[in-house]
Amino acid sequence: AERLAPDGIVSTDILDQARYVRSVAQAVEDCHHVYATTARGRHHHWPAVTPTGLAEEALTREGATAILFGPEDRGLDNAELANAHALVHIPTAAHASLNLGQAALLVGAALFAAATARGHIDRPDGPGRRGGPPRHGTPGPSASHVPAPLGATEPLLTEWMGTLSMGNYLVGHEPILVEGTVRRILGRAALDTQEISILRGMLRKLRYRMTHPL
Numbered sequence: 038a039e040r041l042a043p044d045g046i047v048s049t050d051i052l053d054q055a056r057y058v059r060s061v062a063q064a065v066e067d068c069h070h071v072y073a074t075t076a077r078g079r080h081h082h083w084p085a086v087t088p089t090g091l092a093e094e095a096l097t098r099e100g101a102t103a104i105l106f107g108p109e110d111r112g113l114d115n116a117e118l119a120n121a122h123a124l125v126h127i128p129t130a131a132h133a134s135l136n137l138g139q140a141a142l143l144v145g146a147a148l149f150a151a152a153t154a155r156g157h158i159d160r161p162d163g164p165g166r167r168g169g170p171p172r173h174g175t176p177g178p179s180a181s182h183v184p185a186p187l188g189a190t191e192p193l194l195t196e197w198m199g200t201l202s203m204g205n206y207l208v209g210h211e212p213i214l215v216e217g218t219v220r221r222i223l224g225r226a227a228l229d230t231q232e233i234s235i236l237r238g239m240l241r242k243l244r245y246r247m248t249h250p251l
Contacts, residue, residue, distance in 0.1 A: 061105065061117045069100025073113050073121035074140050084123040088144045091125045092151035104144060109136050184227040193233050194220055196240045203247050 058064045065071045072091055073083075086094065095102040105121060107113035118124075127135060127143055135143075152158050197219055201207055207215060228236070 061120050065103045065105070065120055067101065068103040070095070070098055070102045070123075071105065071121045072102070072123050072125045073105040073118050074107070074125045074127060074144065075112060075118075083118070083121065085126045086123060088125060088127060088147035089151070091123075091144065092147040095148065096151055096155055096157070106137055106140055182227070183229055185230045185233055187224070189230060189233055190220075190223045190228065193228075193237050193240075194223060196237055196244075200240045200244055203244055 056064075072086070072095075091104070104125065105113060105117065107117065125144065127140060129135065149158070194216065198207075198212070198216055201215065202212075226232075
């Protein structure tokens with residue numbers, strides 16, 4: 038992992054805690070709940086959960102939880118699965134197997150989402166490098182979108198129609214009908230004042246280039 042990952046991405050403190058064992062049984066001997074990942078159905082009647090179900094159970098049960106991932110070429114065999122209390126079934130469509138990185142990512146994402154929702158993961162303090170949320174921090178709620186009043190779209194509509202006229206788009210089109218169409222589009226878009234300002238700036242730039250070609 039240290040060799041393949043970009044600089045600064047690997048959490049070496051986690052890798053330093055890795056423990057090497059000779060068997061799956063030895064790896065999970067001190068765990069209370071063991072889940073084995075699989076994309077294929079099994080004939081044995083193991084309880085099965087999705088990654089989301091695993092996350093909910095792991096965060097509500099007492100004791101250590103282990104998650105088994107098999108080799109990419111064959112997955113976990115029945116002897117290894119015998120150490121598990123339940124299966125984590127990752128549903129797929131055309132292909133029954135996932136590579137190890139994909140499986141770990143899906144399970145890890147489900148665990149992270151559930152832990153965040155339960156308040157187990159704190160948001161880092163301090164602003165990010167550009168003044169925004171801290172890197173790796175949990176995204177906060179988006180600012181509420183407040184559409185601009187209808188009158189605020191009139192200057193944009195005027196500039197839009199002027200730009201279409203300069204580009205000869207209105208030749209062969211009824212201006213009143215075109216204006217009505219643009220007005221309905223802008224109304225459905227529910228633009229806020231900043232978005233209107235951005236669009237007006239774009240149109241002004243277009244009209245300038247029409248009269249001042251490079």
